[in-house]
Amino acid sequence: MAQKGTATKGVILGILIIAGIAIPFFSGNFIIRFLTNTLMFAVLASAWNIIGGYTGYASFGNVVFLGIGAYVSAVLMEKEGVSLWLALPASGIGASLFAVLIGMPVLRLKGHYFAIATLGVAEAMKALVNNLDITEGNSGIYLPVMNLPVKEQYIFFYFMMMGVLAMTLVVTYIMLKKKLGYGLIAIREDEEAAGSLGVNTTLFKITSFALSGFFSGLAGSLYAFQQGFIKPESVFDVGITVKMIVMAVLGGIGSVMGPLLGAMSIEVISEILTNYFLVAHTLFFGAIVILAIVFTPKGIMDIISGRKKFGLNYLLQNIRDHRI
Amino acid sequence: MVILEGKNITKTFGGLTAVSKVNFALNKGEILGLIGPNGAGKTTIVNMISGTYHPTTGQVIFKGINITNYKPYKIGRIGISRTYQIVKPFPGMTVRENVSVGAMFGAQGKNLNSKQSIEKAEEILEFTGLQDMADKRADDLNVASRKRLEIAKALAMGPEVILFDEVMAGLNFVEIDNAVELIQKIRDSGVSILVIEHVMRAIKGVSDRIFVLHHGAKIADGTPDEVLNDDKVIKAYLGRRYKELVQ
Numbered sequence: 001m002a003q004k005g006t007a008t009k010g011v012i013l014g015i016l017i018i019a020g021i022a023i024p025f026f027s028g029n030f031i032i033r034f035l036t037n038t039l040m041f042a043v044l045a046s047a048w049n050i051i052g053g054y055t056g057y058a059s060f061g062n063v064v065f066l067g068i069g070a071y072v073s074a075v076l077m078e079k080e081g082v083s084l085w086l087a088l089p090a091s092g093i094g095a096s097l098f099a100v101l102i103g104m105p106v107l108r109l110k111g112h113y114f115a116i117a118t119l120g121v122a123e124a125m126k127a128l129v130n131n132l133d134i135t136e137g138n139s140g141i142y143l144p145v146m147n148l149p150v151k152e153q154y155i156f157f158y159f160m161m162m163g164v165l166a167m168t169l170v171v172t173y174i175m176l177k178k179k180l181g182y183g184l185i186a187i188r189e190d191e192e193a194a195g196s197l198g199v200n201t202t203l204f205k206i207t208s209f210a211l212s213g214f215f216s217g218l219a220g221s222l223y224a225f226q227q228g229f230i231k232p233e234s235v236f237d238v239g240i241t242v243k244m245i246v247m248a249v250l251g252g253i254g255s256v257m258g259p260l261l262g263a264m265s266i267e268v269i270s271e272i273l274t275n276y277f278l279v280a281h282t283l284f285f286g287a288i289v290i291l292a293i294v295f296t297p298k299g300i301m302d303i304i305s306g307r308k309k310f311g312l313n314y315l316l317q318n319i320r321d322h323r324i
Numbered sequence: 325m326v327i328l329e330g331k332n333i334t335k336t337f338g339g340l341t342a343v344s345k346v347n348f349a350l351n352k353g354e355i356l357g358l359i360g361p362n363g364a365g366k367t368t369i370v371n372m373i374s375g376t377y378h379p380t381t382g383q384v385i386f387k388g389i390n391i392t393n394y395k396p397y398k399i400g401r402i403g404i405s406r407t408y409q410i411v412k413p414f415p416g417m418t419v420r421e422n423v424s425v426g427a428m429f430g431a432q433g434k435n436l437n438s439k440q441s442i443e444k445a446e447e448i449l450e451f452t453g454l455q456d457m458a459d460k461r462a463d464d465l466n467v468a469s470r471k472r473l474e475i476a477k478a479l480a481m482g483p484e485v486i487l488f489d490e491v492m493a494g495l496n497f498v499e500i501d502n503a504v505e506l507i508q509k510i511r512d513s514g515v516s517i518l519v520i521e522h523v524m525r526a527i528k529g530v531s532d533r534i535f536v537l538h539h540g541a542k543i544a545d546g547t548p549d550e551v552l553n554d555d556k557v558i559k560a561y562l563g564r565r566y567k568e569l570v571q
Contacts, residue, residue: 013475179428181436186425196374196408198400198429198481 014240016260020162021047024155027267032154036226038267039161040219044240045247045259046168047215052245053253054172054181055208056188057107060241061118064102064125064133065095065213067236069220074141074230088221098208103209107202110191126236140231143224157226164222165260167217173256175211184208185254197220252299261300327352327516328373328404328485333382335368342368344540345382350485355507355517357531357548359524361561364537366520367409370487373518374406375399386485403431405478406487407522411470413462419473420458423448423480430481445480452476452506468499472506477508486510488519492526504530524562528552536561 024032044066052058069091076082076090106117130138146153175181183204186194195201224230243266244259251262269288275282335343343365350356352562354511358366359436371377373384375396383392405426414422420442427433427441427448436444449455452472457465462473471491478486491502504526511517519525528536528548538560544551551557 047553135347177438179433179441181423182421182428185417185421186414190412191417192376193412193414194425195396195475196376196406197426197477198397198423198431198433200397200429271538272415 013257024158026047027153029154032158034271036158036161038263039158039165040223041244041265041267042260043161043165043219044216044244045167045251045263046165046172046256047212047219047249048244048252049259050172050175050184050215051208051212052261053248053255054176054188055184057110057205057209058115058245059118059209059212060115060214060238060245061120061122062216062244063238063241064118064122065099066214066223066240067122067125067129067232068098068213069142069217070224070230070235070237071129071135071220072217073221073224074143077143077225078141079134082227087225088218091221092214092217095220096214099209099213100283101319103206104202107205107209110154118284119241122236122238122241126232129232129277130235132255135232138232140229142229144229145228146225149214153226157222159299161219162223164215164218167218169256169260170209171215176256180207188254246289250289250299252301255299255301258299258301265300325352326350327387328518329385330373330403331383331385333369333379333384335365335372335377336380341373341540343379343537346459346537346540346542348535348542348545350516350518352516353511353514355511355519355530357527357534358518358537359534359561360537361414361529366537367489368431369537370489370518370520371408373399373487374404376394376482376485379442380460397429400429400481400483401431401433403482403484404487405481405485405488407471407474407478407491409490409493411474413465413470413473413477418444418459418571419454419462419465419476421453422462423476426477426480427482430483432482439549444482448476448480450525451509452464452479453502458467464511467494468496468502471495471503475510479515483515485516485518488517488521490520490522491525492521493522502524524552525550 010170023035044062048062051062058089072091072094073087077084102121106114106121109117129135135141148156183194183199186197186199187201187204191201214239220235224235247262247266248259249262251260252258270281270285273284277284326349330348332345332347333343334341334345346369348356358369360366368377372379375394375398378393383390385391386402386404391402393454414425423445424442427436427444428438433441439458449458452475454472454476455468457469462470465473475488475491482483488507492500495503500523507517507530519527519530530549533546534548534551536543536557538552543560544554552562
């Protein structure tokens, strides 16, 4: 079973990588832009997976890291004339420092309380950025324009975002083989028991939150530079948090590739629906998400790896297990 | 030689005194039993040693160091492991992974990387007789195996002292005998042990010394024979018919 699962995963991964590298050279700008956006959500969902999936702390404010990454880059590049190659890591580090600062009080909370507190942090940050001089308040801030033809710009951002995604996935994969991963999962499964086994739970939770923030911050930096103009409403939008959580859950939380699959399926589905049903697409989209969660509450990954059945039996089993 | 010592420890929750001025000492290589009726404060004592609670007054001394206000993870790392009365496995992990976590972060954890920790976990699984269940998920185990897993996790940390909080509750006679045998085997490997237990047959056979709690206060301390024939203990805990039953 496990063997078959690993092989399937390997094949899927190989196809994804080859397709991912080849596609931009055969596609138009629209497709490349769409895929860059999908990759960004894959990064956000995978980063959310570190704190929400592996550590078991469902953050409802992870968009704050995207926003901080975006604004760190915007301010550094526009006001200080820093290049992207410095602004990008600075954004990641800035977002993870914020995660450390905010994590120290907030990670003491659990479950719903943690979710609400993180939601509050993101909203408060939006209000703060809206009123600061350095961020140019609610009028938004422009970023320098790139000196490249449009098509090449699109390809550049596509591969940059892909690089960030690859880094997120590789770091997550390595983390799982190390003590950090075992410690985080132990915290998710039973925090008190993890503590008495010698896991420094506070340090581990903050590390996990900081990693999650780091990758989201990198995504924010690239997003801001590609957009060329950002506003607090768009980069601190709570809807983005909801989207990354739905993607992670649909793809399979607590698995490395799950959030990537979730992001791809959700983006493709919502794009197709928008094309066919301009007005009612959110209705259909909602229905699909509900059906998906009911039939595969552990995510697409669970079906692919062959661990669980699919269909009516699985639905009934889930109703028993989760009391839907 | 005393390895773990409680000096005058008291714990109050609001107006309730759960543990009142209790002194105890665990000698190196010894098995010390702790008995008492429900609500006597036994688990509270374990929680104070392991750092889950901090005593209101009094001190916990481990190898001459005052560890009274240490956090739980730090206490685990200096060499005191514990088990939970209501078992706390990591349900989504396999048995091997559960035990590995203990090996990774316990007293010996600093010297082991994740791969070596898993190897250490294999040894512990063999020692505790769980090797056949290594790949099962922890929530697929039965009660006896779950209790054994608690022991294995604590042992994998490489501790000098283990606090066993009712690891035999809910087991049948054969399983109790196996658990007693395992506890003795652990002592023989050089670990000092504090055992909390309601099962008289087990505690009598396994303990070198026993101390008895009643309403948070210590009412007796001595060898099993002394303690179990003590009038106060019989009145508070064992019941008047106990003497007739054992004779």
